[in-house]
Amino acid sequence: MNAHRDVSALAWNAEVVKTRESRARAGLRVGTPEEDLPLPSDLIRIMPAKGAAMSADSPGSLAVIGGGIIGLSIARRAAQAGWSVRVHRSSEQGASWVAAGMLAPHSEGWPGEERLLRLGLDSLRLWQQGDFAHGLPAQVITARESLVVGVDSADVADLRTVADWLSAQGHPVIWQSAAREVEPLLAQGIRHGFRAPTELAVDNRAVLNALRTACEGLGVSWAPPVTDLSTVPCDAVVIANGVDAPALWPGLPIRPVKGEVLRLRWRTGAMPVPQRVIRARVHGRQVYVVPRGDGVVVGATQYEHGRDTAPAVSGVRDLLDDACTVLPGLGEYELAECSAGLRPTTPDNLPLVQRLDGRTLVAAGHGRSGFLLAPWTADQVVTELMAVGAHR
Template identity: 55%
Template sequence: MPAQEVRWSSMARSVSVVGGGVIGLSIAWRAARNGWSVKLYDPSIGSGASWVAGGMLAPLSEGWPGEESVLELGSASLDRWPEFGKELEAGAGVELFTSESSLTVALDGADAEDLRTIAEWVGAQGRELQILNRAEVRALEPMLGRGVRLGLLAVDELAVDNRLLLQALQRCAVDAGVELIGEAVHSLDRLDTDQIVVTAGIASPALWPGLPVRPVKGEILRLRSRPGVTPAPGRTIRGSVHGRPAYLVPRADGIVVGATQYESGNDTQVTVAGVRDLIADAEALMPAIGEYELRETSAGLRPMTPDNLPLIGRVSDRVVVATGHGRNGILLTPVTADATVALLEGSALVEAKAADPERFEKVAR
């Protein structure tokens, strides 16, 4: 993978990773595999935003003109996912992938025009998306609502089971020699390793002041199939309903429905309004969704940045940050792991250049 050499270098080979979501676990695993002595600190591994996620890997169908850097980073990570996932599946003995394509649908004329815009722009960036008419959408996914006007098929976009991913990453990290320490870190000064990586999500600014990361609440539903119900779609289904983004992500035992988005501080309560909107939007996409068992409602706090790009970079000679992935933490896991390990070893991954935290003036080195 291409890397650009930078001046900083070190013989240091011990590192503390602070934060045990998918980002922290993947970095710890890859670093340990590269010969680093790794300690990972988290009082409750995998219980944050990584636990409450749909698992979509959809940088292409979410692309939009002017967001070239977001598309480039997401595409670089999507390209890494097949190999990354296969390594985890082999190491942990699980099946991670739940979908091998995604279909975004339009329910009105304005949304249909947006899909055409996305297809044209993404195509100009060298990636292919297919426009499907109403009949083609129905032939592909007959359980979708008759109000669908147009579809956008991304054959390269995948989806994974986020909870099995956390399980696999933890297993592979431990097998690689990572020491898991069930403690919270309130100050980086207490850590005794040569290097530190901050992957603490919304708690990252408390560890490195100035990081522009804020919590954004998201609610999801997990539905379980029942005997005789309409089968789940064979791929991830996305759409916009009354201006709200909605998605259905298949799982081995049902469907994940998401997701609301609120600027509500550290609130993780699931609201009646949130559940109502998610069910209504899911029914607009797939009318038979009401046949399923409502197994779980949950909410998490996504660590968002002002420009929707994560923060991946060195902020001091000892500290690297890898945080602020927002709603794309699962998607960006492989490229973030590669970029962070490269930084630890004195180089920089070209594909992650746009995520350098120095783009924000308040992030002091």
């Protein structure tokens, strides 16, 4: 996890230059496709693209391209704001269905990624205190804390670096030198790590199903995927179809990163399901174990392998070996599912949330953080739609 390059925002006009200093903290990209994509600012809405005038028009018709966590979150939020929404979605299950559902800005953090950390914390607050979770079943929350541990001395040193970096910024992480007192299910010999007591995990599939139901209750309609935006009859379009976004708007810097994920089912006589997310570094590799009502989700590998979504034996083997190194009792669980998804990843790991032209916005490239960043993304996109108005 290397520190990512700092990309300066391009000044389109005096207005953008004037406001940029006040926009230094958030995670929103602005600009036209021909410009280099800047790092986030703290403005609540996206500045309109060249030629897109601000408008007080009432909401119109909106097409959301993509039916994963980002597309559904935007569709629900837009429908609540009065838009007539149609979601173009595939019948195939994508990365959102495979995901583990961790809302973990602290334990995913790394020095040099301060902007991504701040963005994640802003969105976590929306999960905890905003209205995003309203209408979702209470049981979608499966854990309310993360414990991050290291297996060998190098793993522990890496975690100490992260914990010190977070603590220096005032974030609530707690270093542990007796981790098995916090989580007795850990293997003997695992002692060091840190707790992130404000992090959450959600049942990703329950969230997706609840969002679909909520959208239908708000009058959202469903339609097949599209391959050409010019064939989409609507006032505004949001491209939110993850790794497929560049096919609709060539040049978007999004690439697929494969991640294999396992689902293990509890069996009678096996160790109990952990009550918190367990994350670990195991001889340099990362593994996580996320509670579910009937077992755990184990993930995830991460490598670039084109658009291949077939789980590989080597990836499954590594995940099982590492998970059982940390929690030996998992060996008694049933291996219920092996799957792989394609994370839509950008060069600097920051999402693309921007206006592309007078009618079209993009909300994609969320990488490993789709569920975490969904509330923030939905708010940003709909605020932009309401502020600028649909280009007619």
